[in-house]
Amino acid sequence: xxxxxxxxxxxxxxxxxxxxxxxxxxxxxxxxxxxxxxxxxxxxxxxxxxxxxxxxxxxxxxxxxxxxxxxxxxxxxxxxxxxxxxxxxxxxxxxxxxxxxxxxxxxxxxxxxxxxxxxxxxxxxxxxxxxxxxxxxxxxxxxxxxxxxxxxxxxxxxxxxxxxxxxxxxxxxxxxxxxxxxxxxxxxxxxxxxxxxxxxxxxxxxxxxxxxxxxxxxxxxxxxxxxxxxxxxxxxxxxxxxxxxxxxxxxxxxxxxxxxxxxxxxxxxxxxxxxxxxxxxxxxxxxx
Numbered sequence: 001x002x003x004x005x006x007x008x009x010x011x012x013x014x015x016x017x018x019x020x021x022x023x024x025x026x027x028x029x030x031x032x033x034x035x036x037x038x039x040x041x042x043x044x045x046x047x048x049x050x051x052x053x054x055x056x057x058x059x060x061x062x063x064x065x066x067x068x069x070x071x072x073x074x075x076x077x078x079x080x081x082x083x084x085x086x087x088x089x090x091x092x093x094x095x096x097x098x099x100x101x102x103x104x105x106x107x108x109x110x111x112x113x114x115x116x117x118x119x120x121x122x123x124x125x126x127x128x129x130x131x132x133x134x135x136x137x138x139x140x141x142x143x144x145x146x147x148x149x150x151x152x153x154x155x156x157x158x159x160x161x162x163x164x165x166x167x168x169x170x171x172x173x174x175x176x177x178x179x180x181x182x183x184x185x186x187x188x189x190x191x192x193x194x195x196x197x198x199x200x201x202x203x204x205x206x207x208x209x210x211x212x213x214x215x216x217x218x219x220x221x222x223x224x225x226x227x228x229x230x231x232x233x234x235x236x237x238x239x240x241x242x243x244x245x246x247x248x249x250x251x252x253x254x255x256x257x258x259x260x261x262x263x264x265x266x267x268x269x270x271x272x273x274x275x276x277x278x279x280x281x282x283x284x285x286x287x288x
Contacts, residue, residue, distance in 0.1 A: 103174060202240040
């Protein structure tokens with residue numbers, strides 16, 4: 001009796017490249033486009049259509065930065081419920097794109113700084129320095145949970161947003177309520193003492209995205225907030241991955257978008273993966 005052999009439906013690997021880490025580890029080709037992203041900090045947003053390899057690129061960039069000593073990688077890849085949960089908070093900032101953008105920008109900047117502070121705290125050489133801060137340590141006590149970044153941010157913002165009836169007043173008071181200036185100053189001191197550099201990789205912002213003023217305003221605010229953090233802190237870098245239709249929606253609704261973040265985008269056609277090379281290397285295993 002001949003033993004029955006099973007075959008994989010697709011011997012070339014998973015249809016979603018980012019899900020097939022084995023294939024990516026063997027066959028990912030570092031194109032000049034990829035090298036641009038790791039050697040330059042000029043462009044922080046990678047724009048591409050669905051299926052062009054943005055999430056696979058996310059995986060490869062994470063692997064690259066993680067391999068470098070004194071670089072801490074902070075990844076944010078929200079689920080659908082995380083983005084949807086932020087919408088009621090964004091509504092509190094008003095019904096205009098500029099107001100929603102302004103509120104989310106402040107909130108996202110706070111989230112990024114808290115994530116960096118949390119990473120610094122995990123370095124045993126810096127733990128005492130973080131505990132000695134007056135403002136950061138107070139905020140870290142409630143920030144350091146196992147929840148996602150967006151969930152922690154939503155929990156932080158909800159009681160503040162409910163204090164104000166006027167959206168303008170909420171936006172104006174938000175930096176003070178979050179003690180953003182104090183956190184920024186203390187973080188600069190910690191970064192000067194630390195040997196670490198920090199890289200944010202932000203993906204899957206299209207999860208739970210809706211093409212309305214609120215949805216566009218959230219994405220717009222995240223981009224503005226990320227850009228502002230990078231301009232203020234030279235030890236922090238970031239790459240944000242965005243679908244091209246969302247990029248067009250942001251550019252359409254926000255008249256100031258192209259002027260304020262000009263030159264920060266990288267139009268990404270798709271990563272080049274040598275499927276043939278991988279197929280030859282792993283041919284026998286895939287047939288069985």
